[in-house]
Amino acid sequence: MKKTAIFGALTVAGLMAGAAGAATLDDVKARGKLNCGVSTGLAGFSNPDANGNWEGFDVAVCRAVAGAVLGDANAVEFVPTTGKTRFTALASGEIDMLARNTTWTLSRDADLKFTFVGVNYYDGQGFMAPKELGVSSAKELDGATVCIQTGTTTELNLADYFRKNNMSYEPVPIETNAEAQQQYLAGACDVYTTDASGLASTRATFEDPSAHVILPEIISKEPLGPLVRHGDDEWGDIVRWSLNALIAAEEFGITSANVADMAAAAGDSPEINRMLGTEGNLGEMLGLDANWAVNAISAGGNYGEVFEKNIGESTPIGLARGLNAQWTEGGLLYSPPFR
Amino acid sequence: MTTLTDPPAESFKLSMLIYDTRYRSITFQTIALIAFLLLIGWLINNTAQNLVDLGKEPSFGFMNEPAGYDINQRLIEYNSQSSHLRAAFVGLLNTLLVAVLGCITATVVGVIVGVLRLSGNWLVARLMTVYVEMFRNVPVLMWIVLAMAILIEGLPSPRDFRGEDAVASMSVFDSVAVTNRGVYVPEPLFARGLGDVSVGGLFEISLDLIAILVVLGGGLFVSNLIKKRADVTQNATGVRPRTWHLRTGVIVVPLLILLVILGFHLGYPELSGFNFSGGIHLRNSLIALWLALSLYTAAFIAEIVRAGIMAISKGQTEAAAALGIRPRRIMSLVILPQALRVIIPPLISQYLNLTKNSSLAIAVGYMDITGTLMGITLNQTGRELETVLLGMLIYLSISLIISSAMNWYNSRVKLVER
Ligand SMILES: N[C@@H](CCC(=O)N[C@@H](CS)C(=O)NCC(=O)O)C(=O)O
Numbered sequence: 001m002k003k004t005a006i007f008g009a010l011t012v013a014g015l016m017a018g019a020a021g022a023a024t025l026d027d028v029k030a031r032g033k034l035n036c037g038v039s040t041g042l043a044g045f046s047n048p049d050a051n052g053n054w055e056g057f058d059v060a061v062c063r064a065v066a067g068a069v070l071g072d073a074n075a076v077e078f079v080p081t082t083g084k085t086r087f088t089a090l091a092s093g094e095i096d097m098l099a100r101n102t103t104w105t106l107s108r109d110a111d112l113k114f115t116f117v118g119v120n121y122y123d124g125q126g127f128m129a130p131k132e133l134g135v136s137s138a139k140e141l142d143g144a145t146v147c148i149q150t151g152t153t154t155e156l157n158l159a160d161y162f163r164k165n166n167m168s169y170e171p172v173p174i175e176t177n178a179e180a181q182q183q184y185l186a187g188a189c190d191v192y193t194t195d196a197s198g199l200a201s202t203r204a205t206f207e208d209p210s211a212h213v214i215l216p217e218i219i220s221k222e223p224l225g226p227l228v229r230h231g232d233d234e235w236g237d238i239v240r241w242s243l244n245a246l247i248a249a250e251e252f253g254i255t256s257a258n259v260a261d262m263a264a265a266a267g268d269s270p271e272i273n274r275m276l277g278t279e280g281n282l283g284e285m286l287g288l289d290a291n292w293a294v295n296a297i298s299a300g301g302n303y304g305e306v307f308e309k310n311i312g313e314s315t316p317i318g319l320a321r322g323l324n325a326q327w328t329e330g331g332l333l334y335s336p337p338f339r
Numbered sequence: 340m341t342t343l344t345d346p347p348a349e350s351f352k353l354s355m356l357i358y359d360t361r362y363r364s365i366t367f368q369t370i371a372l373i374a375f376l377l378l379i380g381w382l383i384n385n386t387a388q389n390l391v392d393l394g395k396e397p398s399f400g401f402m403n404e405p406a407g408y409d410i411n412q413r414l415i416e417y418n419s420q421s422s423h424l425r426a427a428f429v430g431l432l433n434t435l436l437v438a439v440l441g442c443i444t445a446t447v448v449g450v451i452v453g454v455l456r457l458s459g460n461w462l463v464a465r466l467m468t469v470y471v472e473m474f475r476n477v478p479v480l481m482w483i484v485l486a487m488a489i490l491i492e493g494l495p496s497p498r499d500f501r502g503e504d505a506v507a508s509m510s511v512f513d514s515v516a517v518t519n520r521g522v523y524v525p526e527p528l529f530a531r532g533l534g535d536v537s538v539g540g541l542f543e544i545s546l547d548l549i550a551i552l553v554v555l556g557g558g559l560f561v562s563n564l565i566k567k568r569a570d571v572t573q574n575a576t577g578v579r580p581r582t583w584h585l586r587t588g589v590i591v592v593p594l595l596i597l598l599v600i601l602g603f604h605l606g607y608p609e610l611s612g613f614n615f616s617g618g619i620h621l622r623n624s625l626i627a628l629w630l631a632l633s634l635y636t637a638a639f640i641a642e643i644v645r646a647g648i649m650a651i652s653k654g655q656t657e658a659a660a661a662l663g664i665r666p667r668r669i670m671s672l673v674i675l676p677q678a679l680r681v682i683i684p685p686l687i688s689q690y691l692n693l694t695k696n697s698s699l700a701i702a703v704g705y706m707d708i709t710g711t712l713m714g715i716t717l718n719q720t721g722r723e724l725e726t727v728l729l730g731m732l733i734y735l736s737i738s739l740i741i742s743s744a745m746n747w748y749n750s751r752v753k754l755v756e757r
Contacts, residue, residue: 083718084714084715084717084718087718087721088723091393091721091723107719108721111720112720113393113394113395113721133498133613141613142612143611143612143613143614144612144613145520145613145614150704150710150714150715150718151714151715151718151719155407155409156407156408156419156719158409159408159409159419160407160419162409163418163419169409170614171408171409171410171411172411172624173411173701173704173706173710173715174704175702175704182491183491186491186492186496186519187496187498187499187519188491188519188520189520190613190614230393230394231392231393231394
C-alpha cells in the first residue's frame with residue numbers, strides 16, 4: 001500500500017519533470033489554447049465584459065499571439081493575476097505569457113529571470129486626488145495617506161519619491177485595483193497612485209470622474225509590455241514579433257478590414273509581402289504558419305485600432321496617443337524590420 | 340515476561356526477513372523508510388536542479404539588500420532603505436502583535452460567552468448560541484473583510500472633521516478620533532523621559548517603559564509578600580488582617596511617584612494636514628484583523644469552555660453549595676479551576692489557529708510577516724522558495740513556542756496524581 005503510493009508519486013513527478021522540459025510553443029499547440037496572464041480587472045486594459053468575454057488593450061496582445069500561433073484569436077485561457085501573483089504564475093509555468101501593465105525593469109529581467117519582448121504602452125506613475133482636497137501638485141502631499149497596489153514598481157517609486165522630496169506619507173497596501181478604488185472612494189486614503197494609464201482607466205469607472213484630478217507630476221518611467229520566462233527564446237521571439245506585427249501593421253496601413261485582401265496576393269511592398277507571408281518564409285523561421293501575422297492582425301486590428309477601441313480618445317478612458325504614437329508621428333513606437 | 344523453555348537454536352537465514360513474522364514488519368518498514376527518504380531526496384535534488392536551470396540558485400543574500408518599500412505600521416525603526424531582513428522583522432512583530440492582542444481578547448470573550456451560554460437565563464443563553472453559531476460557521480476571511488468594510492464605509496474620514504461645520508467630531512472629551520483610517524488615541528509622553536537603549540544595535544527599547552515595568556514588578560512583589568504574611572497570620576490566629584489598602588498602596592504609590600518624576604502627560608491627536616497627527620494610531624487594518632480573529636476564535640473557545648464546565652460533575656457544585664459557598668464563588672473557586680484541566684489542551688490549538696489565521700492579514704493590507712517577507716519581498720526579489728521556506732520556519736517556531744508555553748502551564752494546573 002505504502003509502496004504503491006510512492007511509485008504513484010514518482011510517476012507523477014516524473015511526468016511533470018518531462019513536461020517542464022518541452023518547449024512552450026509545442027505545449028501551446030498541444031493544448032490548443034494559450035494561457036495568458038492578465039490583470040484582475042482594469043477597464044480598457046483587461047476586463048471581462050457582461051458576457052464574460054475578456055477585452056482590452058492587454059487582452060488584445062494575448063489574442064494576437066493566440067491568432068499567430070493557433071490561428072484562433074479566441075483560443076486563449078485568460079488567467080487573472082494580481083501584482084503579487086503574476087510573476088509566480090509566469091515563473092511556475094501556469095501561464096505562457098503575461099500581458100498585465102507590467103513595467104520592464106532591469107531586475108525583473110536579470111533577477112526575476114523574465115524576458116520582456118517589447119513595450120505596448122509607454123507610461124509613467126501619477127497621482128489621483130479628489131478635487132475637494134484642493135491639491136494641485138504632488139509636492140503638496142506631505143503627510144498624505146496613499147493607496148498603492150502591493151508587489152508593483154509603484155510601491156518602490158513612491159518610497160523613492162517621498163524620500164527624495166523629504167516628505168512623509170502613510171502607505172495603504174492593497175492587492176487589487178478594485179479594492180484600491182473602494183478604499184479611495186470611501187476616503188480611507190487621500191490619493192491613489194499607479195501608472196497614469198491605470199489612473200485614467202480607474203477614474204473612467206467612477207460615478208463622477210470630474211470630481212477627481214490627476215496631478216501633473218509623472219514620477220517615473222513605466223514602459224509596460226508583455227513578458228515570457230527566460231530560457232525559451234523561440235517562444236519569446238513569437239510573442240515579440242506578434243506585438244511587432246501589430247505595430248508595423250499600423251505603420252504600413254494594414255488594418256483588420258483590409259488585411260485579408262492584402263494577404264490574398266503579393267502586393268508591391270516587399271516588406272508587407274514578407275510580413276503577410278505572400279513572400280519569403282518568415283513564418284517558418286518562427287515555427288509558425290505563413291499567415292501568422294495575418295491572423296495576429298485579424299484578431300483585433302493593428303496597434304492603432306486596438307488603442308482607439310479600448311483606451312483611445314473616443315472611449316471613456318480617453319487616453320491620447322502621446323508617446324505611444326508611431327515614430328513617424330513623433331512617438332516612440334518603432335518596430336524593427338520584417339526581413 | 341519470561342520464557343520457560345529456551346527457543347530452539349536457529350541460524351539466521353535471509354529469507355526470514357520476509358517469512359518470519361518477527362522480522363517481516365521491520366523489513367517492510369525499513370524498505371518504506373528508505374523509499375520515502377529517496378523520494379524526499381529526489382524532490383529536493385529536483386527542485387535545486389530546476390532552480391539552477393532557471394538561473395536562480397537558492398541563496399539568502401537578498402535578505403541584506405535594501406527593501407525599497409515602506410511599511411505603515413512599524414514597531415521598530417524602519418525605512419525604505421532598511422534591509423529585507425529588517426522588513427521581515429517588522430512584519431514578524433506585527434504578526435506577534437495581532438496574535439497576542441487576538442489571543443487575549445478571544446480568551447476573555449470566549450470565557451464570558453462560554454459561561455453565559457450555560458446561564459439559566461433563557462434569552463442570554465440563546466443569544467450566546469446565536470453568536471457562537473454565527474461566528475464559527477462563516478470563514479474567518481469573510482469576517483475580516485466585513486470588519487474592514489464596515490470600518491472604511493461606516494466611519495467618517497479625517498476630512499469630515501475639518502472646517503467650521505464639520506460633520507464629525509472627536510469623542511471622549513475631544514481626546515479620541517475615530518476615523519475610517521483608524522482610531523487615534525492619546526499617547527503617553529514623558530517630559531523628562533530617560534530616552535531609549537539600543538538592544539544589540541537591532542532595535543530600541545524605551546527606558547521609561549523599563550523603569551515603569553521594574554517599579555510595577557517591585558510593587559507586585561511586595562504586595563505578594565504582604566499577602567503571604569496575611570496567610571501566615573490567618574493560619575496562626577484564624578483572623579485575616581485587612582491588607583487590601585496596603586497592597587494597592589505599594590503598587591500604586593511608587594508608580595505615581597515615578598510618573599511624576601518622568602513628567603508624564605498625554606499627547607492628544609489633532610488634525611493637521613491630511614491626517615490626524617500625535618497620539619497612537621490604531622490602523623483600521625489592525626482593528627479589523629484583531630476584531631475578526633478574536634470574535635471568530637472566541638466562538639470556538641466558548642464551546643471549549645462550555646465543554647470544560649460541563650465535564651465537571653454536578654456533585655461538585657452541590658457539595659460546594661452545601662458548604663455554603665455562594666454561586667459566583669462556586670464558579671470561580673470550584674468549577675473553573677477544575678474545568679481548566681479540560682479546557683487548556685484544546686485552547687492551545689485555538690491560539691495556534693488564531694496565530695496562523697493572522698496570515699490572512701493581506702486581505703486588509705495589514706503588513707504582517709506574510710505581507711512583508713512572503714508578500715512584497717517575495718515579489719520584488721522573485722525568491723519564492725527562500726522566502727516561503729523562511730516564512731514557514733517562522734510560523735513553525737511561533738507555534739512551537741506558543742504550544743510549549745501552554746504545555747508548561749497545563750502541566751502546572753494539571754491534576755497532581757499521588
Ligand atoms: N506597472 C506597475 C504596476 C502595475 C499594476 O499593478 N497596475 C495596476 C493599475 S494600473 C493594475 O493593473 N491593476 C489591475 C488589477 O488589480 O488586477 C508594475 O508593473 O509593477
